[in-house]
Amino acid sequence: MKFNKKLESINTYEAGKPIELVVREFGIEPKDIVKLASNENPYGCSPKVQNAVAKIIPNMALYPDDSMTKLKSALTGKYAIENENLIIGSGSDQVIEFIMHAKADENSKILINSVTFAMYEIYAKHVGAQIIRTASQEHDLDEFYELYKKENPDIIFLCTPNNPTGDAIDAQAMMEFLEKIDKDTLVVVDCAYMEYGAYKDASKKVIPKELLNKFENVIYLGTFSKAYGLGGMRVGYGISQKNIIKELYKLRPPFNITTLSLEAASVALEDEEFVNNCIALNFDEMKRYEEFANEKKIDIIESYTNFVTLCLNETQNSTKLSDALLRQGMIVRDLSSYGMNAIRVTVGTKEQNSRFFELASALI
Structure with a gap:
């Protein structure tokens, strides 16, 4: 069967791994999985x-x-x-x-x-x-x-x-x-x-x-x-x-x-107070990532979003790090496909972020 030739040069977009897939692949209980890969609001909606x-x-x-x-x-x-x-x-x-x-x-x-x-x-x-x-x-x-x-x-x-x-x-x-x-x-x-x-x-x-x-x-x-x-x-x-x-x-x-x-x-749109509270919590928690990057002597790009980009040094590998975290139930985004030796991490709740620091500290 023939398809449009333009499709030959297109790579399928890879979204952040869903929790359900990690459950099936690694047999981890859903409650033990933290998804910090897709920049969702960790506090949900109003x-x-x-x-x-x-x-x-x-x-x-x-x-x-x-x-x-x-x-x-x-x-x-x-x-x-x-x-x-x-x-x-x-x-x-x-x-x-x-x-x-x-x-x-x-x-x-x-x-x-x-x-x-x-x-x-x-x-x-x-x-x-x-x-x-x-x-x-x-x-x-x-x-x-x-x-x-x-x-x-x-x-x-x-x-x-x-x-x-x-x-x-x-x-x-x-x-x-x-x-x-x-x-x-x-x-x-x-x-x-x-x-x-x-x-x-x-x-x-x-x-x-x-x-x-x-x-x-x-x-x-x-x-x-x-x-x-x-x-x-x-x-x-x-x-x-x-x-x-x-x-x-x-x-x-x-x-x-x-x-x-x-x-x-x-x-x-009617509940701007909820949104602003979420954003305030986001930037409070982001300070912890800045401290983590400083402690581990890795670069962090100043972020105006709800995620941080951690740029690893030459002794580290973003793909290996992302995979190691995934096997422990922590989903982050590997940026090697963008030509970067870096991971993108959604700023989660205090508990989610603490879990990331605990796992990542042993790997970086």
Whole structure:
């Protein structure tokens, strides 16, 4: 059987190992497994969300509200935008897929950071586009601009804060960069972790309304999978000019967000106190990782997210370390596939982090 030849160059995206798989592979009891690989909110979602979702379970036989009125109303109110500026996807990565198919083809070039979210490259390969990468590990906007002038890309992806490194771009510097980009180049500002970045440092905060007011060619991405604790509900969104959103809508399948997911995301926006408390706990616990890295004399990239990237030295191996931790029920993310001798660890609860330090101390 023949398949699309473009698939030959695509590697399947590897998500963090699920707890169920570790149970089957290593015979470890679920209660003894700690998952710190996928940057989920370890405190879960707001209790208000849980209560609201439970009430609508009897309606699961009916299709969702495809107009997404309640969630759109909540998001447009939060960001002071109009419905026509907004598209909602099954996770923000679905919006990335819409963007790629709407803007790029086999003649296109896509400019991304050397180490960044893997789905940019995977979706680019769906359409046969060429990937152009910077040399710098962290976002260097001067380097981005030089490559932009040289390569004339159709799409530029800026991930801030960046996954999987955790660094963030100064918002004012980014605005100055965007001012130099031609309106025919679409710039995607992926802010999946922005709630964390903005909390830690106001100078990193990207405001969608400001992007709308100043630029014709920028789309802002957000998600409910991280700070809002709804990774299992798969809800993300894009905010941009009406003409861009109109084109993306041509690619959106009907009912792409479930009834439960729509309700969960809508109610999550009503409980900002819960989210802010989770973020505060995250950065309190992150200090322990900084102390751990200092004690073990390994580098840690300053993080504006809910995870840390620990860069190992030449006597250590990230793949071997990740595997050794996995066999003891600790799931972290090996970054060797990104060309880094490093592991990415979600900042968990106090107890989860203590377990990581206990296990990792014996291995590093």
